[in-house]
Amino acid sequence: MTHALFDASMPNPGFRRSIGDAGRPIDLKDPDFHGRADQYDRFKDLRDNDPVFWNGDVGGSGFWAVTRFDDVEAVTRDRATFSSDYKRGGMRIFDVKDVTSNPRPDIFTTDPPDHTSFRKALQPQFTAEAVALFRDGIRRRVRRLIAGVADKGHAEFVSEIASPVAAGLLTDLLELPEADGVNLMKWSNAFIGDDDDDYSPSVEYRIGCVRSLDQYVAGLLKERTGSGRNDVLTVFTRMTIENAPLDFEGLCENFASFIVATNETVRHTISRSIVALTDFPAERAKLRADLTLMPFAAKEFVRWATPLIHSRRTATRDTVLAGQAIKEGDKVVIWYKSANRDERRWPDAMQFRVDRYRSSDAPAHIAFGSGINHCLGWRYAEMQITVLFEELLQVLPDIRAASPPKLLRSNFIAGIKALDVDFTPVAYQA
Numbered sequence: 001m002t003h004a005l006f007d008a009s010m011p012n013p014g015f016r017r018s019i020g021d022a023g024r025p026i027d028l029k030d031p032d033f034h035g036r037a038d039q040y041d042r043f044k045d046l047r048d049n050d051p052v053f054w055n056g057d058v059g060g061s062g063f064w065a066v067t068r069f070d071d072v073e074a075v076t077r078d079r080a081t082f083s084s085d086y087k088r089g090g091m092r093i094f095d096v097k098d099v100t101s102n103p104r105p106d107i108f109t110t111d112p113p114d115h116t117s118f119r120k121a122l123q124p125q126f127t128a129e130a131v132a133l134f135r136d137g138i139r140r141r142v143r144r145l146i147a148g149v150a151d152k153g154h155a156e157f158v159s160e161i162a163s164p165v166a167a168g169l170l171t172d173l174l175e176l177p178e179a180d181g182v183n184l185m186k187w188s189n190a191f192i193g194d195d196d197d198d199y200s201p202s203v204e205y206r207i208g209c210v211r212s213l214d215q216y217v218a219g220l221l222k223e224r225t226g227s228g229r230n231d232v233l234t235v236f237t238r239m240t241i242e243n244a245p246l247d248f249e250g251l252c253e254n255f256a257s258f259i260v261a262t263n264e265t266v267r268h269t270i271s272r273s274i275v276a277l278t279d280f281p282a283e284r285a286k287l288r289a290d291l292t293l294m295p296f297a298a299k300e301f302v303r304w305a306t307p308l309i310h311s312r313r314t315a316t317r318d319t320v321l322a323g324q325a326i327k328e329g330d331k332v333v334i335w336y337k338s339a340n341r342d343e344r345r346w347p348d349a350m351q352f353r354v355d356r357y358r359s360s361d362a363p364a365h366i367a368f369g370s371g372i373n374h375c376l377g378w379r380y381a382e383m384q385i386t387v388l389f390e391e392l393l394q395v396l397p398d399i400r401a402a403s404p405p406k407l408l409r410s411n412f413i414a415g416i417k418a419l420d421v422d423f424t425p426v427a428y429q430a
């Protein structure tokens with residue numbers, strides 16, 4: 001149990017927690033900043049006045065905060081200068097070496113050639129053809145979940161719809177029983193919930209989750225290693241990274257990164273989209289009038305939600321970004337959340353518009369990242385969102401947030417932990 005998820009042997013097991021600096025007018029590392037009502041005004045101030053802003057850090061070295069779309073994209077596209085390799089620190093604000101004595105490579109935290117090996121090995125499961133094979137199963141699951149709440153008139157959207165939808169894809173991709181999704185979700189929540197007492201209440205709780213995950217992976221490996229199967233975990237067992245197969249810790253690390261990538265993105269995007277449709281009734285009306293808009297609306301839902309708030313790179317050499325000198329070794333944190341509201345790219349960036357992407361000229365968003373780390377799962381994400389809302393808006397067309405969402409406390413994932421929804425009850429069978 002010594003990998004980047006949690007390493008109890010580290011002198012400061014609490015390092016992953018983000019300590020906000022009350023004395024700083026803007027501290028993007030502060031998880032509470034990301035729940036503030038004025039956060040988008042503050043991001044706009046940064047984009048307008050200090051687009052590569054030095055964010056000091058209590059207990060850390062500080063980082064450059066990049067907030068404009070073009071600069072964020074430029075960083076993601078210049079891997080020779082901006083690395084996310086774990087040996088340089090990785091892709092979180094904290095350094096991997098500060099949270100584990102036993103760091104392991106994964107797809108998010110390697111540079112080429114190892115990153116290219118990860119990508120090539122996973123690619124076959126992520127082609128348009130491979131994704132299309134999952135569509136009917138996802139629709140059946142979605143219908144079953146909607147049928148489970150339809151006659152009640154209200155639901156807790158996250159636990160009754162969003163979580164099982166997201167976890168369901170994960171268990172499909174990993175070829176696991178759907179019921180195991182409950183534990184996968186619990187572990188995933190613990191791993192990203194560093195700053196949230198509901199998701200990661202204590203060091204002991206976190207240790208328990210890592211231990212359970214490790215045991216679970218050990219069981220799967222026993223049955224799958226050498227099996228010739230093509231699920232994501234078995235594919236990891238066949239990989240050569242740093243000239244050797246991944247060891248047990250490396251396999252656990254990669255398994256965990258994968259469950260986080262799948263769970264903590266689509267789930268929150270669909271919950272945030274319910275809030276957006278509640279806040280923008282005219283946009284809901286457009287969708288209800290023409291459900292063929294849904295594949296385009298899915299792109300706007302993702303731009304609007306931007307579930308992965310930031311990613312981090314480390315400068316490999318002295319460089320200049322938007323006029324700002326950056327030194328080799330500096331942390332450079334790209335704020336996808338801000339880039340996706342940049343009015344330089346979309347004059348109406350603060351408007352939620354379900355038909356924005358009907359025009360193929362509409363500038364693409366960057367919620368899926370860009371460059372060599374561009375999200376491998378984007379097709380699955382758009383398909384799940386499209387299928388869910390096609391079904392939901394037919395059966396429960398007036399589904400709406402009944403109260404403000406309960407937000408995850410995080411600077412990394414724009415999560416919604418709970419969302420009460422109301423709708424006109426109907427008799428519906430899947």
Ligand code: HEM
Pocket residue numbers: 084091107108119173261262265266269302306307308311312336366367368369370372373374375376377378380381
């Ligand atoms: C709305 C949903 C999603 C969003 C917004 C999203 C966002 C992202 C972003 C921003 C990155 C790049 C991270 C970086 O810059 O360091 C990424 C990478 C990745 N995502 Fe997604 N993701 C979503 C859904 C998914 C799903 C459903 C899966 C799996 C089925 C997935 C698997 C991955 C993988 C494997 C990578 C690593 C790619 C690489 O480094 O080459 N994602 N995602």
